Amino acid sequence: MINIVYAVLVLGVMGLLFGVLLAFASKIFAVEVDERIPAVLECLPGANCGGCGFTGCNALATAIVEGKAPVNGCPVGGAAVAEKVAAVMGVEVSASDKQIAHVHCSGSCENVKNRANYEGIEDCLGAIRVANGYKACSFACLGLGTCVKACKFDAIHVVDGVAKVDASKCTSCGQCAAACPKHIISLVPEKNPVRIDCSSQDKGKDVMDACTVGCIGCSLCVKTCKFDAIHMEGNLPVIDYDKCKGCQMCAKACPRHIIEPWNTPEKVKELQELKAKQAAAKKAAMEKAAAAKKAQEATAGAAE
Amino acid sequence: MTSILSISLGAILINNFILSQFLGCCPFFGVSKKIDTAFGMGMAVTFVMGLASAVTWLINTFVLMPLGLGFMQTVAFILVIATLVQFIEMFLMKSMPALYQALGIFLPLITTNCAVLGVALQNVQKGYNFLESIVYGVTGGLGFMLAIVLFASIRERLDASAECPKCFEGVPIALISASLMAMAFLGFSGMKIW
Numbered sequence: 001m002i003n004i005v006y007a008v009l010v011l012g013v014m015g016l017l018f019g020v021l022l023a024f025a026s027k028i029f030a031v032e033v034d035e036r037i038p039a040v041l042e043c044l045p046g047a048n049c050g051g052c053g054f055t056g057c058n059a060l061a062t063a064i065v066e067g068k069a070p071v072n073g074c075p076v077g078g079a080a081v082a083e084k085v086a087a088v089m090g091v092e093v094s095a096s097d098k099q100i101a102h103v104h105c106s107g108s109c110e111n112v113k114n115r116a117n118y119e120g121i122e123d124c125l126g127a128i129r130v131a132n133g134y135k136a137c138s139f140a141c142l143g144l145g146t147c148v149k150a151c152k153f154d155a156i157h158v159v160d161g162v163a164k165v166d167a168s169k170c171t172s173c174g175q176c177a178a179a180c181p182k183h184i185i186s187l188v189p190e191k192n193p194v195r196i197d198c199s200s201q202d203k204g205k206d207v208m209d210a211c212t213v214g215c216i217g218c219s220l221c222v223k224t225c226k227f228d229a230i231h232m233e234g235n236l237p238v239i240d241y242d243k244c245k246g247c248q249m250c251a252k253a254c255p256r257h258i259i260e261p262w263n264t265p266e267k268v269k270e271l272q273e274l275k276a277k278q279a280a281a282k283k284a285a286m287e288k289a290a291a292a293k294k295a296q297e298a299t300a301g302a303a304e
Numbered sequence: 305m306t307s308i309l310s311i312s313l314g315a316i317l318i319n320n321f322i323l324s325q326f327l328g329c330c331p332f333f334g335v336s337k338k339i340d341t342a343f344g345m346g347m348a349v350t351f352v353m354g355l356a357s358a359v360t361w362l363i364n365t366f367v368l369m370p371l372g373l374g375f376m377q378t379v380a381f382i383l384v385i386a387t388l389v390q391f392i393e394m395f396l397m398k399s400m401p402a403l404y405q406a407l408g409i410f411l412p413l414i415t416t417n418c419a420v421l422g423v424a425l426q427n428v429q430k431g432y433n434f435l436e437s438i439v440y441g442v443t444g445g446l447g448f449m450l451a452i453v454l455f456a457s458i459r460e461r462l463d464a465s466a467e468c469p470k471c472f473e474g475v476p477i478a479l480i481s482a483s484l485m486a487m488a489f490l491g492f493s494g495m496k497i498w
Contacts (some may be wrong), residue, residue: 003372007373007376010368010373011380011383012382014363014380015383018383018384019314021387022391024392025391025395026394029394029398030398162445
């Protein structure tokens with residue numbers, strides 16, 4: 001009996017001693033940097049999407065605390081999260097340019113010719129396996145929605161054969177850009193109004209043959225720009241958004257009308273209308289299918 | 305002096321904790337992908353084993369034995385080892401963050417490393433005195449380090465250049481290499497010391 005008492009006492013006392021020892025040790029060996037990392041992590045969205053370029057929210061939080069990443073390092077959270085993180089870190093937010101994804105193609109069904117009918121898997125990755133896609137332009141958006149599947153935020157949709165980004169929903173995580181097998185989606189600053197809506201590196205004549213709106217590489221935009229912000233890379237102009245002032249002179253100069261301000265009210269309205277039309281068409285098709293099924297069932301029932 | 309020498313040689317080569325007694329195999333496979341981290345893990349285990357041997361010997365001799373609590377050895381030793389590992393974790397986090405990062409989850413796992421508990425219990429079984437216990441602990445740790453560093457260098461070469469069948473890549477070939485190493489270390493069992 002006494003053995004049990006001793007055993008309990010000995011273990012109890014040892015446990016207590018070790019506990020006190022560890023408590024003191026944790027004070028002595030406390031690492032003060034650690035306190036801010038969970039605080040920053042708390043502010044981040046926690047989706048671990050990797051849009052920031054780090055392996056996850058925890059890695060970004062660590063990098064922010066260590067000064068290796070800016071407080072607005074989270075592209076998904078945007079300004080709201082940047083402010084919270086800045087409050088934790090005790091610094092001012094430098095004005096961050098929100099970036100949004102943009103599909104550099106305007107080759108919709110009516111603009112670009114098809115050179116074949118594709119009846120395979122409904123996915124761009126499948127379509128490019130067959131002679132690099134069914135559209136006459138080898139740079140064109142195939143509109144089969146690989147990017148739509150990649151988007152976790154319902155911000156990209158295929159409208160009239162071309163993927164379009166819904167700027168209000170885009171969180172600039174970059175998943176669509178990574179998923180696109182044609183590599184025609186990129187992240188561009190939201191505040192700049194102009195984008196080049198073509199990715200074709202083909203010669204002018206080939207573009208003319210394939211597409212009514214493709215860039216023919218005339219470089220008029222380059223000559224028009226007063227700020228040296230547009231340069232030709234191959235047969236395609238590229239806008240340097242650090243230099244672009246948003247004067248939209250290039251948009252006026254472009255003979256193919258593919259450097260258009262993307263965020264004018266008309267454009268947004270047009271996009272919404274197109275989306276509504278498409279949704280209505282889908283609904284009608286489904287209703288029709290349902291009605292046909294019903295009718296079939298009815299006739300089958302009558303036959304019995 | 306001869307007893308200490310024989311204990312050392314025995315713990316490092318003849319009765320190597322990993323390759324002869326199969327104690328502490330979890331970190332042996334978990335942290336042996338790179339020589340640097342393997343070396344760090346070896347150091348940590350050596351340190352914990354040496355310290356654990358000393359502390360558990362003191363507790364066993366001056367607390368448990370006088371009170372006739374020999375049956376409490378395992379429980380008491382686990383408590384000591386857990387505390388030690390916690391302490392070392394804090395110490396490393398403060399002074400060697402790089403090593404702390406590299407060891408990662410395996411540092412807390414030393415708590416449940418059977419090599420550490422094994423050395424404490426064997427000290428009692430073999431009736432070692434205080435000095436012998438410490439020597440057995442430290443050299444046992446060195447034996448662990450020798451095995452894990454050798455194994456890590458083998459695995460580095462395996463990953464870099466060896467052409468091994470697809471189905472053997474990774475852990476399977478590591479297990480086979482470990483068994484071959486254990487067989488090689490079996491050769492030491494013929495050594496006789498005074």
